[in-house]
Amino acid sequence: MSTDSQTASPISPLAPKEMPILHSVSGLKVGTTETGMKYKNRDDLLFVEFDEGTQVAGVFTQSKTPGAPVDWTINALKASKGQARALIVNAGNANAFTGKAGLQTTQDIATSLSRKINCSRTEILQASTGVIGEPLDPQPLVTGVEDLMAKEEQGFEAAAKAILTTDTFPKAASAHLSIHGCQTTITGIAKGSGMIAPDMATMLGFIFTDARIAPHVLHQLLQDYTDKSFNAITVDSDTSTSDMVLLFATGASADYPMIADCDDPALDEFKGGLQSIMIDLAHQIVRDGEGATKFVEIEVTGAEDNRAAKTLALAMANSPLVKTAIAGEDPNWGRLIMAAGKSGERVDRDKMKLWIGDQMVANEGARVAGYSEEQATTHMKGEVIRLKLDGGTTGTGTATVWTCDLTHGYITINADYRS
Known part of the structure; x- marks a missing residue:
């Protein structure tokens, strides 16, 4: 669920005392900007551009009325065989239950952005969160991306803030670990406060790593740890139309061979770090449950x-x-x-x-x-x-x-x- 109020809610009493240190991830650029579509005086658009060769996997809402961006991203992952060049996320409008116009909006966004970064449309992944049933004009999003591409790169804290709706604090977690003796980074951001229940919820989660891991391995890890984290939380038992978690691996940390086996011992430390980050993000969502005090x-x-x-x-x-x-x-x-x-x-x-x-x-x-x-x-x-x-x-x-x-x-x- 998202808020349409322009007045910020008091920060949850269960919020972490401070934002954790968020490590940068090589192989991607992060940008945020204000579109003014719903909120004033805050960024509400996130754009992440990835180096060529970035792998991705996703898990999605089980709602039978998914939003157009969910349909787009599911189909894009299949068509691209797990390749990603960009992620665009807007807050304030879910582009859900918006009919053929909503589907056309996702296509227009993908077409425009793919031309700007010279990639396939299916390598553009999309997510939206906000009010259900209101048409989404793609132009402010496309214009916003054009504006932020001219800006200096921003960090993950800005990214975590840009995707918030009724949330009272940004949610993020980060860790350094090792694969084949090479330092690897995982940094994740999430949003969610209400309409939270297993089978995903009105939550978005985006996890980024510079590890070299094949898409089918990413998918298995994401599925396993989602069941132990995001699918093990509930605020109000309502499952949203818009939720998704995406795991991106840029492969930019080192030049070891692509890891193609989920049981590869080289992944042991990575698995522990990924699970910890996902559980941490899930706990933060519960701690920001609408009206929560416990x-x-x-x-x-x-x-x-x-x-x-x-x-x-x-x-x-x-x-x-x-x-x-x-x-x-x-x-x-x-x-x-x-x-x-x-x-x-x-x-x-x-x-x-x-x-x-x-x-x-x-x-x-x-x-x-x-x-x-x-x-x-x-x-x-x-x-x-x-x-x-x-x-x-x-x-x-x-x-x-x-x-x-x-x-x-x-x-x-x-x-x-x-x-």
Whole structure:
């Protein structure tokens, strides 16, 4: 979701204290500018130009009503076989549910930009975030790119700010690691605050590295780690029309052979760094949940399998009764039991266990003897809430998801949306 208000929202109380150091990535140029289409006095257009030979992979919304840029980028990735020369992202208009005109807009943008940088149209990737159903005029975007191409290159912090909508802070993470003894950089940016749920959400994520990795390997890594990061968060259970995560590899860090095997030991450190960055970005999105005051981790064990565990965790994470109890700092653990029971997944009522923080509160079908309401309440008053459920089955399924509380602030933000 995006805001149409020109008044900046207060920064989330869960925001990081400072922006991390964002390392530059060789093989690309970053630029941002203001188009004035929706917002005033802020950049709302991001353009990244990549060196020839840049590889890319993507994962996309599972919504059955995807925006035109999602369709364009999915088809472009297939046609180019994972090659990229440019990324253009606008904030304020999702170009979703805009009919044939919306599709034509993506084609016009790709045609214009491909001529400017002398590449195939299918090497131009596009993303949009903002209001659904409003026509998007391509000309301000094309003109904006022309303007910023004449500017000096800008950094990733500017990029992270340019793609924001209802977000209250820019989201980014970065790391140096090694492949074949060569220093490699990964830097990622993301946006998202509301309309956040697994199967992606109204979130955009763009991750850049100068490693030399083949597109099919990038895709496998991105898919695996998306399931453990962006697909393990929820703010309000609503899945957007516009979300995508793209992983770009420029190959500019060193001249080692292209890595074409996901199990190549040379990727071990890279895998750890990529997963950490994606989880970090996912956590930042939850911490910027609309109206959020609590960051909540829900762990499930003892489920039939990992899929069942995730379903159980999300049933609790998406329950309005659970989320409002957390907002009210009320250790109403019965709501967690309720949410698990309605999930549709098998649990053993008489063997289930439930924890709030480090305290077991329920076991074997009842509240535990010696349960301390005071201890549970103290935990609920914290900024970070940890909940754990053991489903009591003989299965070994586990999952962890992250969410936030549901406050009056969420209602205020979304009741005023488009005003």
